[in-house]
Every structure is written in C-alpha cells, then in structure tokens.
Amino acid sequence: MILASLSLLSLFSFFSFFEKGLAKSPFYIFLFVTLVLFATFRDGSSLPDYDTYTHLFHNVVHGQSDYFIEISFTLLARLANLISSDNFYVLFFLYAFVAILVKFKAIVFFSPFPFYSFVVYLSNYFIIHELIQIRAGVAVALVFISFYFIFHRSFYKYFFVIAAATFFHYSSFIFLLLYFIDPYRIKRSYIVLLIPFSYFFMLLFSSSLFYDILLSIIPFEGLVSKLVTYSANGDSSINVFGFFIISRIIVLCFFSYHYQMLSRKHIYFPFFLLLYSIGIFFYISLSSFPHMGVRLGYSLMYSEVFLIPYLICIFKGYFVSRFIVVLYSLLAFLTNVLFTSYFHWS
Secondary structure, three states: HHHHHHHHHHHHHHHOOOOOHHHOOOHHHHHHHHHHHHHHHHHHHOOHHHHHHHHHHHHOOOOOOOOOHHHHHHHHHHHHHHOOOOOOHHHHHHHHHHHHHHHHHHHHOOOHHHHHHHHOOOOOOOHHHHHHHHHHHHHHHHHHHOOHHHHHHHHHHHHHHHHHHHOOOOOHHHHHHHHHHHOOOOOHHHHHHHHHHHHHHHHHHHOOOHHEEEEEEHOOHHHHHHHHHHOOOOOOOOOOOOHHHHHHHHHHHHHOOHHHHHHHHHOOOOHHHHHHHHHHHHHHHHHOHHHHHHHHHHHHHHOOOHHHHHHHHOOHHHHHHHHHHHHHHHHHHHHHHHHHOOOOOO
C-alpha cells in the first residue's frame, strides 16, 4: 500500500511540472478516475477503520446495526447493497466518488495552482480522508465547497451545504459559526494571536473544575456520554509540543510573514490562512478531548491544500518554486509512513 500510494504521488508530482499543458486536457478526468478507483479497491489490510466499515456495512444490510452512526452511512450502505448485493466495494466507490468530485471542484475554484493543490492533497489528506476516514472525507469536501457562499454572503445556501456535511459527519455542524467571519476584513493579528490563545484554552479546558461544570450544564445525556468518550483517557492523546503541530505553526508563521504580499494578489488567501489557524487552535485547545481536537483540527487544517501552493508566489524560479511544493508533499507523505499508523495498522 505504501508503494502504491508513493507511486501515485510521484506520478502526479512529475506531471505537475507540465501543468500548463495538462490543465485544459482530459488529464484532470484521468486523475479523478484514478483516485476514485484507487480509493475504492485499496488494500485495507494495513489501514485503520477499513475492517470497521466493512463490518458496519454487513451489519446494516443484514439489519443488525445498533452502532451510533450517521444516517448517510446507513442509506449509502443500503444503496450499495441494492446495486450489488453484499459488495462493500460499491459503498467505498460511492463515498470516494462524492468526496473526490466535490474536492476537485473546490480546488479548481479556490486554488491559484490547482495541480499543485492536488499534489498536496495526495500526500496527506487523500490518505486520511478517502482511504481511512471516509465519512469525514465527504463532510470536509462539502464544508470547503460551502465557503463559496461565505464570500457571497448567502446564509441559507451555506446552511444547506453545512447541513449536508453534517449528514455525513455530525461534527460538521460546528462550522456553521464560520459564516460570521467577514472574509474581506481578516487581519494578520487575528490569525497569529489564535496560537497563544490556543495554549491558554488548553489549560482551561484541561482543568477538572471546568470539565465537571461543563458536564453538569449539558442537558442531553447522550451528548454527555459522547463528551466523556472524547475526553483524554486510554491510548488516545495529543502532544501539543510535538513535531506535527509545531511544524504547522511554523507554516502558519511563514505565511503570516508574507501576508501582505499574498493577500494583495489573492482574495482567498487570508480566509484560508485564518482557517488553518483555527484548525491549529482546535487541535491544541481541545487536546483534553483528543478525538474532538483531531477531528475538528484536521478538518480545517485541510486548508493546507490551498495554502502550500502559494509557495510558488514566494520563491523565485519556475522549477525551483514548484519543486519546493513537491518536496513539501513528499516529506508530508514520508512523515505519514514513518510516524503514523496509517500504513502500519494492525
């Protein structure tokens, strides 16, 4: 699985240097079809969640599921079973088709360098979303395409798309609050100050007094039990000073340093940099609730797919600047291989 994923990334990294010749060709269709088929027929023996999804699929189609899961999964599992009886590959195809299609549309619309956004996406988030967290994959795709309506100040359309994202993953409802950001009045100070604030809230949320008060005021027992599940116990933990998050803070500071130049040239840049900062804020401040912190943090740090290609605007030289983006993507993939359980699950 590692070799197959690396081959796919290397192939599209190579073609990215010829982006101008490929941008208006059927190559995008080839890329889309390749990724959908790869996600559908992946070898799940070494991937987290794969066995869980196949088990849930069989439970749903045989009427035995009592697992608290989004209704979208139940509906898609039954649709897949209608298309081909007891064939869970159809379920994976449906999830991959929707998620990758919507992400393609978002990348082409928002990114000034779509092909390089695809390379960054392949190096990390394609693995996380389309190979592992398939429900979150569709939800994140819908959340990011909904940002079009933030820029056009259309609340009802934004609400509708976020509702659809929540249909695929319940955590998406919190992103309704993003609508109240004015994308045309974002200041660099707002972005940078979120980082020290994240460590302050980490200390606040980790206090037992805060935790007890929070549980006492929540009126829904189901939500209380979910929160207890998300709290830091067992094997799940977040290292708020580890390589992963510190490297993201460095990326954030680097782009913040070039904020004025990039924001003048690209209207979407400030908004996606703010999203990246909010993602880091969630990851750190909610470290006492690691499942929640990782879920919300990773969802918004997906904006990295749009941000990293801006390196092309910062570094001089056609091939040098593009090679830096490709190198970043290869290093991100190598980090996944060496320091995560994505390809070494057992």
